[in-house]
Amino acid sequence: MTTFIDKNNHKILARIMPLPTIIADHFGTTARCQMVFFYDLKPSQNNIIDLLRSLGLSHSEAQLAQRIGHLETLKESAQNLCISYETARSSLKKIFQN
Incomplete structure (x- = not known):
C-alpha cells in the first residue's frame, strides 16, 4: 500500500x-x-449519500445515516436536518430494517 x-x-x-x-x-x-x-481517503459527502441511495435508502435516510456515521447523536442529527427527534428515530429504524 x-x-x-x-x-x-x-x-x-x-x-x-x-x-x-x-x-x-x-x-x-x-x-x-x-x-x-x-x-x-476523504470522499465527498455526495459520494456517500449516492452510495447509500444505491443501497435503497431515500435521500433523507441517507443524510441521516451519513450524520450518524460521522458520530453525531440522533438528537444532533435531527436538529441539523431540521426534523423532529421522533422522525429521525423512525427513519433510523427503517434504515436498519432495509
Whole structure:
C-alpha cells in the first residue's frame, strides 16, 4: 500500500492485490496478475449519500445515516436536518430494517 496526493490535493490510497485465480481463469491467463485499487481517503459527502441511495435508502435516510456515521447523536442529527427527534428515530429504524 502507498498513499499519494492527486491533482485536486486529495489523499489517495493505492493498494495492490493479486488477481483471484477464478478471474484470471476467466480471462484465459495463467500469468500472475495483480489489481490496483484506489481509495479516496476523504470522499465527498455526495459520494456517500449516492452510495447509500444505491443501497435503497431515500435521500433523507441517507443524510441521516451519513450524520450518524460521522458520530453525531440522533438528537444532533435531527436538529441539523431540521426534523423532529421522533422522525429521525423512525427513519433510523427503517434504515436498519432495509
